[in-house]
Amino acid sequence: MDNEAIKSATKLNPPTPYQAIEEGGVASARGFSAAGIYVGLKKKVGILDLALILADEPCPSAAVFTKSVFSAPPVIVSRKHLDGVSYGHARALLMNSGNANASTGQQGMDYVNKNLKHAAELLGCQTKEVLMASTGVIGLQMPADLLEENLERLISVASREGGNAAATAIMTTDTHPKECAVSYISHDPAFEGQEFRVGGMAKGAGMMMPDMATLLAAITTDAPLSPSLAYRALKTAVDISFNKVSVDSDTSTNDTCFFMASGKAAKDNTNFEEGSTAYLELLGALEVVCNNLARQIAADGEGATRLITVNVDGAHDALDADKAARSVANSPLVKTAIFGHDANWGRIAMALGKSGADFAQENVSINFLGLPVCHQGSPVDFDEEEMLRRFEAPEIVININLGAGSASTTMWTCDLTHEYVTINGDYRT
Amino acid sequence: MDNEAIKSATKLNPPTPYQAIEEGGVASARGFSAAGIYVGLKKKVGILDLALILADEPCPSAAVFTKSVFSAPPVIVSRKHLDGVSYGHARALLMNSGNANASTGQQGMDYVNKNLKHAAELLGCQTKEVLMASTGVIGLQMPADLLEENLERLISVASREGGNAAATAIMTTDTHPKECAVSYISHDPAFEGQEFRVGGMAKGAGMMMPDMATLLAAITTDAPLSPSLAYRALKTAVDISFNKVSVDSDTSTNDTCFFMASGKAAKDNTNFEEGSTAYLELLGALEVVCNNLARQIAADGEGATRLITVNVDGAHDALDADKAARSVANSPLVKTAIFGHDANWGRIAMALGKSGADFAQENVSINFLGLPVCHQGSPVDFDEEEMLRRFEAPEIVININLGAGSASTTMWTCDLTHEYVTINGDYRT
Numbered sequence: 001m002d003n004e005a006i007k008s009a010t011k012l013n014p015p016t017p018y019q020a021i022e023e024g025g026v027a028s029a030r031g032f033s034a035a036g037i038y039v040g041l042k043k044k045v046g047i048l049d050l051a052l053i054l055a056d057e058p059c060p061s062a063a064v065f066t067k068s069v070f071s072a073p074p075v076i077v078s079r080k081h082l083d084g085v086s087y088g089h090a091r092a093l094l095m096n097s098g099n100a101n102a103s104t105g106q107q108g109m110d111y112v113n114k115n116l117k118h119a120a121e122l123l124g125c126q127t128k129e130v131l132m133a134s135t136g137v138i139g140l141q142m143p144a145d146l147l148e149e150n151l152e153r154l155i156s157v158a159s160r161e162g163g164n165a166a167a168t169a170i171m172t173t174d175t176h177p178k179e180c181a182v183s184y185i186s187h188d189p190a191f192e193g194q195e196f197r198v199g200g201m202a203k204g205a206g207m208m209m210p211d212m213a214t215l216l217a218a219i220t221t222d223a224p225l226s227p228s229l230a231y232r233a234l235k236t237a238v239d240i241s242f243n244k245v246s247v248d249s250d251t252s253t254n255d256t257c258f259f260m261a262s263g264k265a266a267k268d269n270t271n272f273e274e275g276s277t278a279y280l281e282l283l284g285a286l287e288v289v290c291n292n293l294a295r296q297i298a299a300d301g302e303g304a305t306r307l308i309t310v311n312v313d314g315a316h317d318a319l320d321a322d323k324a325a326r327s328v329a330n331s332p333l334v335k336t337a338i339f340g341h342d343a344n345w346g347r348i349a350m351a352l353g354k355s356g357a358d359f360a361q362e363n364v365s366i367n368f369l370g371l372p373v374c375h376q377g378s379p380v381d382f383d384e385e386e387m388l389r390r391f392e393a394p395e396i397v398i399n400i401n402l403g404a405g406s407a408s409t410t411m412w413t414c415d416l417t418h419e420y421v422t423i424n425g426d427y428r429t
Numbered sequence: 430m431d432n433e434a435i436k437s438a439t440k441l442n443p444p445t446p447y448q449a450i451e452e453g454g455v456a457s458a459r460g461f462s463a464a465g466i467y468v469g470l471k472k473k474v475g476i477l478d479l480a481l482i483l484a485d486e487p488c489p490s491a492a493v494f495t496k497s498v499f500s501a502p503p504v505i506v507s508r509k510h511l512d513g514v515s516y517g518h519a520r521a522l523l524m525n526s527g528n529a530n531a532s533t534g535q536q537g538m539d540y541v542n543k544n545l546k547h548a549a550e551l552l553g554c555q556t557k558e559v560l561m562a563s564t565g566v567i568g569l570q571m572p573a574d575l576l577e578e579n580l581e582r583l584i585s586v587a588s589r590e591g592g593n594a595a596a597t598a599i600m601t602t603d604t605h606p607k608e609c610a611v612s613y614i615s616h617d618p619a620f621e622g623q624e625f626r627v628g629g630m631a632k633g634a635g636m637m638m639p640d641m642a643t644l645l646a647a648i649t650t651d652a653p654l655s656p657s658l659a660y661r662a663l664k665t666a667v668d669i670s671f672n673k674v675s676v677d678s679d680t681s682t683n684d685t686c687f688f689m690a691s692g693k694a695a696k697d698n699t700n701f702e703e704g705s706t707a708y709l710e711l712l713g714a715l716e717v718v719c720n721n722l723a724r725q726i727a728a729d730g731e732g733a734t735r736l737i738t739v740n741v742d743g744a745h746d747a748l749d750a751d752k753a754a755r756s757v758a759n760s761p762l763v764k765t766a767i768f769g770h771d772a773n774w775g776r777i778a779m780a781l782g783k784s785g786a787d788f789a790q791e792n793v794s795i796n797f798l799g800l801p802v803c804h805q806g807s808p809v810d811f812d813e814e815e816m817l818r819r820f821e822a823p824e825i826v827i828n829i830n831l832g833a834g835s836a837s838t839t840m841w842t843c844d845l846t847h848e849y850v851t852i853n854g855d856y857r858t
Binding site: 066067068069070071100102103104105106107137138139140141252253332336339344345346347349350352353354355357359360361362364373374376377378379416417418421422 | 495496497498499500529531532533534535536566567568569570681682761765768773774775776778779781782783784786788789790791793802803805806807808845846847850851
């Protein structure tokens, strides 16, 4: 990640310069260690499948969870541990791939409770200070005792350098681990000159389509935040990053994004106040990290060959902008056309038409890979050869102006390919 | 279509025996003729691309149209011709493939107006008595004069036997024309012993996914109906047939279903009354024809190898039943798993979980191809080899009980295959 990309991505707090931390990840912030080991949840022997994010001591933590009626036991238990309000204190995050522990009923629930209790005993903290997230096959019971037998080893290998192993251990069909970390110097008079860090990891949503991805993410910071402010910051950042990947991350059975704030970078015990410069700086850093991870997820969708960025401007309001961008980003016809290097913008018009956003077709203009293709609802001739050349870019940018107002948004998705069908035609077996 | 299939499909009026008309179609009902010719809208020379359904004289007619904001000019003009209330009188339906005439602005609108006016002159009827529907590439102007030059020839070849040519001329990526017709003897005292017919044709929605299909259909009957009753009957039948194919047919740019009632089978001029036995009999016939065409469309989705039927029972209400069934039928992960013969029912649970339907996961049971896979929210062991054998069936049936009430519904879709990606990666070029 270059710093130019970081700057341009920051909407929440533009003026602060954020620096990428080289090879940074979820354990880059002070006060955290991480680990990733192989315990046998994945079929392939030796592939990391169990991760731990460990705070030196229990610290303010928050989470956003799936809203699925089929929420998995780890989601249900973690939500309960965070007092049902999605924020509180946590010492450790346990994350596994290979099995989602979803649709597993009471047996799945007992499994999570038993293992989190065991982990807490090993760590010398309260059971409710251990949280969990799982991803993998749905409808399969977890192998008995497997986690319990491996928890001690997992904790023993946790280190400041363990972020990459942890990010690797939560992968499913991702082709590479996804990590990002930044640092910045505060200009808030109360924290002048102090350096803060935000780092994180995420697992790709497999399928870049609504409602079926499993998105797991863990973000840490050494900034001092109260639990409730940590939650508000997380919610703000997630809404404009992970929730803008066309994954509808709030709807799969296991989607979870954790956030822990150690406070270890602050020279005294004063927490950031909402609305303060220090808070806005942190929000910007969170946005940069979440955006970067979200784009990595979209670009690494199952079988994807292209990252697709959908920019909607001129919407009547933010909700309409989201509806329009989401409808285009979710359209299999748009996604297959891009896979086939076919600038079939009519499919974009079709997706906009059914989005539920309020606009008039004669006011809509569409720009595909920098070339105007539709002006005020009517086709514009374009150079097909030039368009084909532009399809070689790794990122396909679609700009849409609805001509109905001044709201805008950005969404990320990927193309829909043969490889996607291959992967998902035979995932479980 | 065998008569057993007809009987089982009839929900609206179970007791009436409907007989399939062999090789029947849109011109099987008395008072109609049809034609399909090649004019050059499709790239491949000689492939039929322009269809006509002609009533002997202007007759009560109705239509349901897409609700897309990007409604195509033929939709906008036809709606206007039906007095903005979607019913009135019509003499002729003009339907073309090869070009959707959508996103074509005022030029596209002028094109439709000019050609319908010309057709009306040739037919000696009012311009508003000619309706039009188009399907094909979006965002491309229609070739000037092409229709006008061919209208006279089109009208001259219309015949009672022209249904198959018409059904062929509206195909896009469909692999075969879709037709269906039935006859029945009325038991209504007012029409005792009289024979009525309902026939129709449809074009597949290409992609069996929400919001992007173009569904065109035309249904005719020789029963006597007022325009407004024709509309109500059509709406009732479409809601439980075409709208239950996972196509969200109310949302593409061109979706249109026409219905014309010649009244030619009735011995006097009395129209059916709403709620009468005669009306219910007709409704059942309409349902049978629309259901049959809908299932043909689902089974012939782009690249499809299997028809998928999703039955939802035990829903809290009809809306919840629809939400749950639609979410499963629209899930690319469910559809790719079925393509791969993988009984990954966890994806069904996931799709239900995000559907927005009201239920508790511990009350949900799922039956896949006749084998229980999930009982009360927990996995049920099943015989994988037996399941693989059952995947050889041409129709994959998923039964879901939400355990939340007594409402039910059925939806149809198809699997998602490599061939789908191939077709849609290179549709326009």
